[in-house]
Amino acid sequence: xxxxxxxxxxxxxxxxxxxxxxxxxxxxxxxxxxxxxxxxxxxxxxxxxxxxxxxxxxxxxxxxxxxxxxxxxxxxxxxxxxxxxxxxxxxxxxxxxxxxxxxxxxxxxxxxxxxxxxxxxxxxxxxxxxxxxxxxxxxxxxxxxxxxxxxxxxxxxxxxxxxxxxxxxxxxxxxxxxxxxxxxxxxxxxxxxxxxxxxxxxxxxxxxxxxxxxxxxxxxxxxxxxxxxxxxx
Numbered sequence: 001x002x003x004x005x006x007x008x009x010x011x012x013x014x015x016x017x018x019x020x021x022x023x024x025x026x027x028x029x030x031x032x033x034x035x036x037x038x039x040x041x042x043x044x045x046x047x048x049x050x051x052x053x054x055x056x057x058x059x060x061x062x063x064x065x066x067x068x069x070x071x072x073x074x075x076x077x078x079x080x081x082x083x084x085x086x087x088x089x090x091x092x093x094x095x096x097x098x099x100x101x102x103x104x105x106x107x108x109x110x111x112x113x114x115x116x117x118x119x120x121x122x123x124x125x126x127x128x129x130x131x132x133x134x135x136x137x138x139x140x141x142x143x144x145x146x147x148x149x150x151x152x153x154x155x156x157x158x159x160x161x162x163x164x165x166x167x168x169x170x171x172x173x174x175x176x177x178x179x180x181x182x183x184x185x186x187x188x189x190x191x192x193x194x195x196x197x198x199x200x201x202x203x204x205x206x207x208x209x210x211x212x213x214x215x216x217x218x219x220x221x222x223x224x225x226x227x228x229x230x231x232x233x
Contacts, residue, residue, distance in 0.1 A: 002046040002126050007182075008100040009047045010092050011037055011068065012085070013108050015056030019214040024054075024108050025062050028218065029225040034059065035066045036111035036225075042067060043115040046122045047104060053092045071096060086192055093185060100185055105194060109212040110179035111221055112228075113204070121180045121202040131187040132199035135180040137209045142170045174201060177209040 001007070013024040013034055025032040041050045052063040055074040064070055072095045078088045089103065104122065106113075117135065125133035146158040180202065187196045210221045 001048055002122060005101040005126060006048045006099075007046055007102045007104050007122065008093075008096075008098075008185075009041050009044070009050040009104045009106055010089060011041065011050065011052050011063070011106050011108060012088060013052060013054045013056070013059045013063070014074070014083075015054070015059060016080070020212070020218060023212060023218065024056075024059055026218065028111065028222050029229065032062050032066070033111060033212065034063055034068075034108040037106050037108045037113075038063060038066045038068045040113065040115045040118060041106055044118050044122075046119055048100065049098070051092065051096075053088050085194055086188075089188065089194060090192070093189070102182055102184055103188065105181040105183075107178055107211075109217075110177070110210070111212070112208045112210050112224055113179040114208060117202075117204055117208055118180060121182060124200065124202050125182045128200060130198060130200050132181075132183040132194075132196035133202055134182070134195050134199055135177050135204050135209075136174040136201040137177040137204055137206060139173050139175050142173055144170055174203070177204055178211040179204060179209060 011034065017023045020026070024034050038050070041047055050068055052060065052068045052070045053074050054060050054063070055076050055078065060070050060073065074088055074091065078091055089105065093103065106118070121133055121135055144159055147155040148158055149155060181194050183194055183196055188194065191197065207224060210217060210224060212218050212221055
C-alpha cells in the first residue's frame with residue numbers, strides 16, 4: 001500500500017510460446033525465469049498481493065514453489081497466441097473477492113527490472129496522481145532514420161519530414177519495454193485498456209530492459225544476470 005492506495009500485482013504466464021517453448025519456467029542463472037519476477041515483486045514495499053495468471057499446470061506449480069499466490073487457473077481461451085492482455089487482466093480482477101485501487105502488471109519476460117524499478121514506477125504513478133504509468137526505454141534507432149518500401153523496393157521515409165542527419169538534433173523517442181504497467185482499476189474497467197488515456201512514462205535503463213522473446217534475448221538476459229550476481233558477490 002502507498003498513500004492508502006492498494007495495489008494488486010499480476011504476473012501473467014501462459015504455457016504456449018512459439019519462439020521459445022517453455023520460456024516462463026526455463027532455467028536462467030539457476031532459477032526458473034518466472035522466479036526472478038516473483039522474488040522482486042515480493043520485495044516491493046507497495047504491492048499488497050501478488051498473483052499468477054496462467055493456463056499451465058507446470059507454471060502454476062513452479063510459481064507456488066516460489067511463493068506466488070495462485071487463486072485461479074486462467075481459462076484456456078485466454079492463453080492463445082491471439083489473446084489480448086486486457087482480457088486476462090479483466091478475468092483476474094473479476095475472479096478475486098478483494099478490490100484494489102491499482103493493478104501492477106509484471107511480465108516474467110523482464111527478469112532484470114528489479115524491485116527498485118517496480119517501486120519507483122509505483123511512486124511516480126501515485127505521486128503524479130495519474131491513472132496509468134508504464135515503463136519505457138529510449139530507442140536506439142530514431143524513426144526519422146527509418147524507411148518503408150513500396151512494391152518495387154523503393155525506399156520511402158517512414159516519417160514525412162526530411163531526414164535529420166545529426167543525432168543530437170533529434171528529439172528523444174521512447175518505446176515500451178514491457179517491464180512494468182500500472183493502472184487504476186476503475187480506469188481499466190472503464191477504458192478496457194492497460195495503458196490509459198493520459199498515461200505517463202517511467203524511463204528505465206537499457207540493462208534492466210531486456211524483454212525475452214527468443215533464444216538470443218534469453219542468452220543476453222542470462223549473461224547480464226550472471227554479471228550482476230558476480231558484481232554483487
